[in-house]
Amino acid sequence: MKQREISAAVxxxxxxxxxxxxxxxxxxxxxxxxxxxSNRMRVTASQIRQDLNNFGGFGQQGYGYNVEYLHSEIGKIxxxxxxxxxxxxxxxxxxxxxxxxxFEKVGFNLIGIFDTNPRLxxxxxxxxxxxxxxxxxxxxxxxxxxxxxxxxxxxxxVEIGHHLEEIGIRAIWxxxxxxxxxxxxxxxxxxxxxxxLMTLSYEYRAMHTQDEExxxx
Amino acid sequence: MKQREISAAVxxxxxxxxxxxxxxxxxxxxxxxxxxxSNRMRVTASQIRQDLNNFGGFGQQGYGYNVEYLHSEIGKIxxxxxxxxxxxxxxxxxxxxxxxxxFEKVGFNLIGIFDTNPRLxxxxxxxxxxxxxxxxxxxxxxxxxxxxxxxxxxxxxVEIGHHLEEIGIRAIWxxxxxxxxxxxxxxxxxxxxxxxLMTLSYEYRAMHTQDEExxxx
Numbered sequence: 512m513k514q515r516e517i518s519a520a521v522x523x524x525x526x527x528x529x530x531x532x533x534x535x536x537x538x539x540x541x542x543x544x545x546x547x548x549s550n551r552m553r554v555t556a557s558q559i560r561q562d563l564n565n566f567g568g569f570g571q572q573g574y575g576y577n578v579e580y581l582h583s584e585i586g587k588i589x590x591x592x593x594x595x596x597x598x599x600x601x602x603x604x605x606x607x608x609x610x611x612x613x614f615e616k617v618g619f620n621l622i623g624i625f626d627t628n629p630r631l632x633x634x635x636x637x638x639x640x641x642x643x644x645x646x647x648x649x650x651x652x653x654x655x656x657x658x659x660x661x662x663x664x665x666x667x668x669v670e671i672g673h674h675l676e677e678i679g680i681r682a683i684w685x686x687x688x689x690x691x692x693x694x695x696x697x698x699x700x701x702x703x704x705x706x707x708l709m710t711l712s713y714e715y716r717a718m719h720t721q722d723e724e725x726x727x728x
Numbered sequence: 729m730k731q732r733e734i735s736a737a738v739x740x741x742x743x744x745x746x747x748x749x750x751x752x753x754x755x756x757x758x759x760x761x762x763x764x765x766s767n768r769m770r771v772t773a774s775q776i777r778q779d780l781n782n783f784g785g786f787g788q789q790g791y792g793y794n795v796e797y798l799h800s801e802i803g804k805i806x807x808x809x810x811x812x813x814x815x816x817x818x819x820x821x822x823x824x825x826x827x828x829x830x831f832e833k834v835g836f837n838l839i840g841i842f843d844t845n846p847r848l849x850x851x852x853x854x855x856x857x858x859x860x861x862x863x864x865x866x867x868x869x870x871x872x873x874x875x876x877x878x879x880x881x882x883x884x885x886v887e888i889g890h891h892l893e894e895i896g897i898r899a900i901w902x903x904x905x906x907x908x909x910x911x912x913x914x915x916x917x918x919x920x921x922x923x924x925l926m927t928l929s930y931e932y933r934a935m936h937t938q939d940e941e942x943x944x945x
Contacts, residue, residue, distance in 0.1 A: 522930055526923035530905065553907070589926045590933030608825035609921075617922050618929070658928065682932040684925060688747065690770070698935060700928035702919070704826075705834050706743035708901060709806045711875065711917035712835070713739055715899040716807030718915060 517565050524562055525585055527552065532582035544575035591618045596655050597684075600671060601662035602626035602634075602641050605686060609660060610636040619658065623650055651678050658682040665689045672699075734782050741779055742802055744769070749799035761792035808835045813872050814901075817888060818879035819843035819851075819858050822903060826877055827853040836875065840867055868895050875899040882906045889916075 531552055535543060545563075549556035563581070586592055597619045599606050603626075610624055624641045631641045642650065650656070659680050663671060668687030675683060675693075682698045685691055688706075691699055748769055752760060762780075766773035780798070803809055814836045816823050820843075827841055841858045848858045859867065867873070876897050880888060885904030892900060892910075899915040902908055905923075908916055 522927060525930070526920070526926040529926065530920075530923070553909075588930065590929040591926065593933070595929065595932075604825035604828045608821035611821045612921065614922070614925060617926060619925060657932065658925075681935065682928055684928055692770075696935075698928060698931040700924055700931070702921070702924055703743070703747075704829065704919070705831070706747070707917055707919055708831060708836060708875075709743040709746065709808065709834060710739060711899055711901055711915060712807040712812065713742070713805065714915040714917070715812075715874065716810070718898065718913075 521562050521565055524554075525589055528559075528562070529582065529585045529589060529591075532578055532585065535578045536582055540578050542575050542577050548576070593618065595619050595657040596622045597658040597660060598623040598625060598650070598656055599660045599662060600625045600644075600647070601664075601686075602628070602631050602636070603662060606660070606662035607636050609662060609686075610639060622654060622656070625650075648678055651680065656680060658684060660684045660686070661691075662686045672697075738779050738782055742806055745776075745779070746799065746802045746806060746808075749795055749802065752795045753799055757795050759792050759794050765793070810835065812836050812874040813839045814875040814877060815840040815842060815867070815873050816877040816879060817842045817861075817864070818881075818903075819845070819848050819853070820879060823877070823879035824853050826879060826903075827856060839871060839873070842867075865895055868897065873897060875901060877901045877903070878908075879903045889914075 531548065545556040545559045549559055552559070563576070583592075595618055597614065599610055599621065602610070602624050606624065606626070610621060614621065621637075621639055624636060624639055625644050625647050626641055627644045629643070632643055634641045659675055659682070661668060661671065661675075661683055665687050668685065668689050669691060672683060672685070672691035672693050676697050681696065683691060683693070683700075685699055685701045686704070688703055690701070691697075693699060748765065762773040762776045766776055769776070780793070800809075812835055814831065816827055816838065819827070819841050823841065823843070827838060831838065838854075838856055841853060841856055842861050842864050843858055844861045846860070849860055851858045876892055876899070878885060878888065878892075878900055882904050885902065885906050886908060889900060889902070889908035889910050893914050898913065900908060900910070900917075902916055902918045903921070905920055907918075908914075910916060
């Protein structure tokens, strides 16, 4: 399938479609109308039709969407039909928690974990060994590493980011609370937990302020 | 300060401004022009001016922004001037990793951790005790709980979400890979790690496809 230019907003919504379709598939649902999908996902049917029309004619008038086909096509668009090798740099609490995640089911195979803490040397998480950072360059030179998950403290993250770019890494999943400032040749996806919590705080406060204001009327 | 209606896109960018201004403050920077801030943050100066104009006249022509004042005002807008009490439900790898985070510095105090696993009963993380889930209702009735961080498996998350709404919780930071389907009276902020990884996968694939295509020319 030939892809057109797709807006970032649509791309952000695709994983959620993929998740819902995956659940339908697990429940042996063969087809679904945009109306049904809309009710489940709490978005408008017209939004769903618009979004999915970006990828050609999945839906058929009077039939709806074929769940398995749509799930598989969205998976391909997201690149989930290809296996990716991932390493984690930073085996602290968060790094180890992520190492225990089952990202394999979305196509990401964890093949190594790195840290500078000598007490972690040779320790394994889910059968995957923690290596010391001085092994990183050799490891990357001798293994296909597609994605690096970065769970190091802020003060080390920028430097490590630059080094990763130098040794040829082109995708970083960054949990350090800082911008990496690598070049545009490197895909970076930030997960800034503090900032996520701040937007929750904003919404919570905005709701409370409304309550107080309407209480005053 | 009276707040106008502010778009969701601006709100999403505020924590990043807050972070940069906090770093400037730590480095004893007193004022900054929108041009300098723009260079550091890699967004246009006009974007910065537009965003910050939502909150009134922070900037002064020829002076720029007063870092401390702007940092503090954005903090207030985000609700960070108020302390929030947080509990974590789900003391698995991720829940324990989050319990070890220092969310206190953005105003979120962890006051309890809950799980159903009897082996975790009485275990402490950073001095905070893990309670069994049958203690939750009493805990919420006797403590001010503003935010619940939900790090339970998908199959339990929806049910727990409904229960949290019933016992009066109004803000949930949800890490379970599912939508909670609580009412609109509850603020939910989702951190769907799998989906974040999928969008990274998409961008990585899109970049590679471009490379291959230009290589073919």
